[in-house]
Every structure is written in structure tokens, then in C-alpha cells.
Amino acid sequence: MIIEAHGLRKTFTARRGGEPIEAVKGVDLRVAAGQIFAVLGPNGAGKTTTIRMLATLVPPTEGVAKVAGHDVARDPARVRENIGYVGQGGGVDENAPARAGLVLAARLGGMSRRHARIRAEELIAAFDLADFADRPVRTLSGGQKRRVALAVGLVNRPPLFFLDEPTTGLDPQNRAHLWDEVRSLRARGTTILLTTHYLEEADALCDRLVIIDHGRVVAEGSPAELKKEVAGDVVTLRLAGAAEPARALLSGLPYVREVRTEGETLRAYLGGERDLPHLLRALEAGGLAIDAISLDRATLDDVFLRHTGRSLRDAG
Amino acid sequence: MLRHTLIFLEYELRNSLRNPAWALFGILQPLTYLLLFAPLVANTTAGGGMADTLLAFTPGIMVMIALFGSLLVGFTMIAEMRDGYLERLAVSPARRPAIVLGRTLRDVLVLVVQALLVAAMAVVLGMRPSLPGLAVMLLLMAATGLLASGLSYGMALALRDEASMSAITQFFALPLILLTGIMLPISLAPDWMRAVATVNPLYHSVEAGRALFAGDFGAPAIPVAFAFTLILGLLTLAWSVSSIRKTAF
Ligand SMILES: Nc1ncnc2c1ncn2[C@@H]1O[C@H](COP(=O)(O)OP(=O)(O)OP(=O)(O)O)[C@@H](O)[C@H]1O
Numbered sequence: 001m002i003i004e005a006h007g008l009r010k011t012f013t014a015r016r017g018g019e020p021i022e023a024v025k026g027v028d029l030r031v032a033a034g035q036i037f038a039v040l041g042p043n044g045a046g047k048t049t050t051i052r053m054l055a056t057l058v059p060p061t062e063g064v065a066k067v068a069g070h071d072v073a074r075d076p077a078r079v080r081e082n083i084g085y086v087g088q089g090g091g092v093d094e095n096a097p098a099r100a101g102l103v104l105a106a107r108l109g110g111m112s113r114r115h116a117r118i119r120a121e122e123l124i125a126a127f128d129l130a131d132f133a134d135r136p137v138r139t140l141s142g143g144q145k146r147r148v149a150l151a152v153g154l155v156n157r158p159p160l161f162f163l164d165e166p167t168t169g170l171d172p173q174n175r176a177h178l179w180d181e182v183r184s185l186r187a188r189g190t191t192i193l194l195t196t197h198y199l200e201e202a203d204a205l206c207d208r209l210v211i212i213d214h215g216r217v218v219a220e221g222s223p224a225e226l227k228k229e230v231a232g233d234v235v236t237l238r239l240a241g242a243a244e245p246a247r248a249l250l251s252g253l254p255y256v257r258e259v260r261t262e263g264e265t266l267r268a269y270l271g272g273e274r275d276l277p278h279l280l281r282a283l284e285a286g287g288l289a290i291d292a293i294s295l296d297r298a299t300l301d302d303v304f305l306r307h308t309g310r311s312l313r314d315a316g
Numbered sequence: 317m318l319r320h321t322l323i324f325l326e327y328e329l330r331n332s333l334r335n336p337a338w339a340l341f342g343i344l345q346p347l348t349y350l351l352l353f354a355p356l357v358a359n360t361t362a363g364g365g366m367a368d369t370l371l372a373f374t375p376g377i378m379v380m381i382a383l384f385g386s387l388l389v390g391f392t393m394i395a396e397m398r399d400g401y402l403e404r405l406a407v408s409p410a411r412r413p414a415i416v417l418g419r420t421l422r423d424v425l426v427l428v429v430q431a432l433l434v435a436a437m438a439v440v441l442g443m444r445p446s447l448p449g450l451a452v453m454l455l456l457m458a459a460t461g462l463l464a465s466g467l468s469y470g471m472a473l474a475l476r477d478e479a480s481m482s483a484i485t486q487f488f489a490l491p492l493i494l495l496t497g498i499m500l501p502i503s504l505a506p507d508w509m510r511a512v513a514t515v516n517p518l519y520h521s522v523e524a525g526r527a528l529f530a531g532d533f534g535a536p537a538i539p540v541a542f543a544f545t546l547i548l549g550l551l552t553l554a555w556s557v558s559s560i561r562k563t564a565f
């Protein structure tokens with residue numbers, strides 16, 4: 001395990017009186033080396049605070065964490081030698097051009113002047129920065145800045161990376177580029193812990209994930225495992241009449257795991273698609289007319305909904 | 317650590333060369349003072365010609381650049397903190413003391429260059445200082461720069477916000493300037509004020525500068541000024557270094 005955290009807690013105390021803020025309320029994490037591990041959760045869930053504790057930026061109020069074999073609280077310097085960190089806010093020198101920042105990061109990482117320049121060129125190519133690599137970062141667009149920040153963060157090659165919302169603000173093409181970059185890091189044996197509130201991203205990119213909400217882990221597993229736990233398939237229905245009688249009827253069926261109403265529509269969680277014909281027959285027998293119907297695979301949003309009672313699409 | 321300090325120094329010097337505007341502004345004000353005040357002072361002091369006035373006035377102007385330039389370097393650091401830049405450096409392979417040391421060295425170099433420019437300007441206006449004296453004065457300016465930027469970074473890291481930082485520097489700037497005797501001779505001041513001035517390191521720097529420019533190497537103000545600024549400079553540097561260590565735990 002490259003990350004092992006038990007009962008991590010962080011309580012921020014306001015300076016002048018005020019309520020203390022419990023940002024993280026006891027998080028356990030186990031991340032195996034070589035994985036892409038996602039922390040998924042809505043705004044304010046405690047993702048950044050968790051990452052900042054693991055990256056030795058804020059001391060945990062309670063709990064222990066070992067990162068790359070070293071205790072975060074007792075041996076932070078050792079931890080720092082083994083990690084790369086790209087924060088949510090960027091963290092690049094706004095007054096210098098990207099190229100200078102890349103060379104600086106490479107030199108600090110121990111490269112010679114010549115190697116540093118070569119490495120900078122590699123990253124400029126990988127993140128497509130050539131058009132604006134010599135302009136001060138403050139003159140770049142949000143997505144361009146984000147790419148510079150990621151490139152600077154990836155200059156050196158530590159065994160573990162923390163990426164806090166790496167794809168926020170990137171257009172679809174650059175998001176795909178970043179996914180490729182993250183996957184190629186994994187191919188070299190690097191572990192990546194990233195946070196996101198994009199369900200599709202967690203689903204497509206990561207090997208394992210935790211869902212956190214209000215400072216607690218509410219679910220953990222691989223995307224496939226988590227989805228299977230909720231349902232094989234989900235039927236979304238809109239009925240001609242009122243939803244309530246249909247809900248009552250569907251809840252009574254043995255192969256329906258759960259039914260949720262969202263306004264006019266009903267979502268029924270099935271074990272698998274083979275149950276669909278039975279469900280249709282049951283509705284017909286009950287005299288209920290269907291307006292619209294669709295069958296989908298369960299998504300991570302269904303997982304989130306199941307564990308928190310809210311949809312991440314609403315919460316996010 | 318030394319390697320990282322030099323890497324940061326090089327990086328920051330390049331940054332300064334890329335936008336020299338702020339360094340120019342830092343020096344514009346003292347130069348204006350030199351041009352406006354020197355003739356005024358020359359007319360009010362009996363017997364002294366322009367050359368003598370400049371000899372007494374220029375060291376004060378140099379100390380002023382430290383106050384109006386180096387003491388403000390912390391503002392950039394506050395912006396760097398807000399951008400998360402310092403935070404990222406703190407968990408990068410960078411040795412944290414080097415983050416401050418590299419910047420401080422840059423500030424010291426910039427201050428020495430600015431002081432040289434002021435001296436050149438004064439020479440153009442007619443000042444004829446002792447050359448070894450000028451050289452030693454530049455060393456003293458380096459120590460003063462250490463003090464001013466150490467203090468500035470220390471305050472920036474402790475206060476973490478521009479408003480309180482500017483309130484505090486504004487508050488101290490005027491008394492510090494008055495108590496150096498740059499604008500008005502401190503000999504005109506009442507006893508208590510003279511007593512206060514003796515604990516102002518800048519006062520000693522100015523006195524030492526005057527002696528040095530006049531070629532009076534035996535003046536007691538010189539060792540006092542060096543001791544004062546160097547000790548305080550190292551203390552403030554230690555303060556800012558220990559503060560940057562706390563950016564990450
Ligand atoms: N320095 C701080 N002082 C006080 N409260 C804080 C501080 N940092 C974070 N918080 C609070 O802790 C909670 C968790 O914040 P955190 O930044 O970890 O959320 P997040 O999951 O990263 O959210 P987002 O998706 O918006 O980035 C929030 O309620 C936030 O307001």
C-alpha cells in the first residue's frame with residue numbers, strides 16, 4: 001500500500017470565535033501502488049483537505065497516515081521526497097513564462113541545466129504549450145494555466161502523484177490528453193491519487209475510488225464493483241398517470257431492488273436486463289400506461305444516490 | 317541547499333530582468349528626492365556647496381531605497397501564497413530555506429545595483445566621494461538589504477494579506493525615515509528623539525555612509541552600523557526562513 005490512512009480528521013477552528021469546521025471527519029484510505037485512485041465527491045466534501053493532509057500541507061487533527069512508507073506527521077520531509085502535487089488552484093508563478101517554470105522545477109528536481117531544458121521541451125510538447133510557453137502565465141486563459149500547472153507538476157517523476165481536480169476547466173480534447181498522460185504514468189508504475197466531481201471521469205479513468213460526502217467515505221471499490229452493488233441495470237419510466245401507484249407496484253416486485261421517484265419519473269434498479277420483460281408485464285397487468293421508458297447501465301451517480309440519498313448531479 | 321539557493325537566485329533574477337519596471341519605480345522616488353531635496357538642503361545649510369551637501373545626503377537616499385524598495389518585496393510573496401505557488405514549492409523537492417534565501421540574495425543584488433545608480437547620479441551632480449568609502453558603503457547596503465527583505469518576507473509570511481502588510485509598513489516608514497536624519501538633521505531633534513534614533517539601525521547606516529563618503533574610516537558609526545544591520549539582518553532572515561518552513565509542516 002503506497003497510501004494507508006486511518007481515521008483522518010481535520011477540524012478548522014475559526015480565528016475569532018465562530019463554529020469550528022469539520023472538513024474531514026474520519027477518512028480511511030488504502031491505495032495500492034500502481035493504481036489510478038479517484039476521490040469523488042461534491043463541493044465541500046473534504047477532497048482537497050484530505051489530499052492536503054496526505055501531501056503534508058496541513059497537519060491532520062486526528063488519525064494517522066502513511067504515504068510511501070513514511071508517517072505524514074512524523075516524517076513529512078521523507079513523504080515530500082516521494083510525491084508530486086498539483087493543487088486545485090494551480091500553483092504556478094504568474095509572473096514568469098511556463099518554460100521558465102518548467103526549467104526551474106526540473107533543476108530543483110536535480111536535473112542539469114541541459115537535461116532540464118530537454119525535459120521542459122518534452123512537457124511543452126506533451127501538454128501542447130508551445131504557443132504560449134514564453135508568455136507570463138498571468139496572461140493565459142484558465143485552461144491554458146491549468147495545463148501549465150499540470151506540466152510543471154509532472155516534470156519530476158516521483159512514485160506518487162496527487163492531482164486535485166486535474167481536469168476542471170479543460171476542454172474535452174485536453175481532458176482526453178490528460179487522461180492519456182495519467183494512464184501513461186500508471187503504465188510506468190506511478191500511483192495517481194486524483195479528485196474529481198465528474199462521474200464519467202472517475203468511471204473511465206480510475207482503478208478504484210472512494211466516494212466522500214460531508215467529510216466521510218460513503219463507498220469504496222472499483223467502479224464496476226460499486227455499480228454492480230447498486231444494480232445491473234436501471235429502468236427510467238414516465239407514466240401517463242400519477243407516479244405513486246406505479247412506485248408502490250414496482251417496489252413490491254421481487255427482482256426490483258429499489259425504486260426512486262424524481263419528480264415525474266421513476267427509476268427502478270434491476271438485477272439485470274433480463275428482468276425487463278417481467279417488469280413490463282407487471283405494469284401492464286396493473287393497468288399502468290407507459291409514456292416513456294429507457295434502460296441504462298447503472299452509473300456512479302446511482303451509487304452516489306444510493307449512499308447519500310442525493311444525486312451528485314444536483315449536489316455538484 | 318546552496319545549489320537550490322543559486323537556482324532560485326538565477327530564476328528570480330531572470331524574472332526581474334523580464335519586468336524591470338518595478339525595480340525602476342523603486343529607484344525613481346529616491347532619485348526624485350535627490351534631485352529635489354539636494355538643492356534645497358544645499359541652500360539652507362550655511363557654507364556648504366552642492367558637493368558637500370550631496371556627500372551628506374546621498375547615503376540617506378541609498379537607505380531610503382532599501383525602505384521603499386526592499387521593504388516591499390513581501391507583497392509579491394503574499395500574491396505567490398494566494399496563487400498556491402509557495403505551497404507547491406513547499407511540497408516540491410525544493411529546499412524550503414532556499415526559497416527565501418534565493419529571493420533575499422536577488423533583493424540584495426538589486427539594492428546594491430540601485431545604490432550604485434544613485435551614487436552615479438550624485439557624481440553627475442557634483443559629488444566626489446571617497447571611492448573605497450563608496451565600496452564599503454555598498455557592502456553596508458547589502459547588509460541593509462538583508463535586513464529589509466528578511467523583515468519584509470517575515471511580515472508577509474506572518475500576516476498573509478496585503479492590507480495589514482501595507483498598514484504596518486506605512487506606519488513604520490515615516491518615523492523610520494525621520495529618525496535617520498535624512499530629511500532633517502537629527503541634531504535639531506530633542507534629546508528623547510535622538511535617544512530613539514540610536515536604536516534605529518537605519519540611522520547608523522546613514523551616519524556610517526556619511527563618514528565613509530567623506531573618507532573618515534575611523535568613525536565609530538561604521539562598525540556600529542555593520543554590527544547593527546548584520547545582526548538584525550540575520551535575525552530577520554532566520555525569521556523568514558523559519559516562517560517558510562511552516563508553509564508545509
Ligand atoms: N482553511 C480552511 N479553513 C476553514 N475551513 C476550510 C478550510 N479549508 C477548507 N475548509 C472547509 O472544509 C470543507 C471541505 O473543504 P474542501 O476544500 O476539502 O472541499 P472539496 O471536497 O475539495 O470541495 P471542492 O469540490 O469544492 O474543491 C468545506 O466546508 C470548506 O469550507
Ligand SMILES: [Mg+2]
Nearest residue numbers: 047048049088
Ligand atoms: Mg477541492
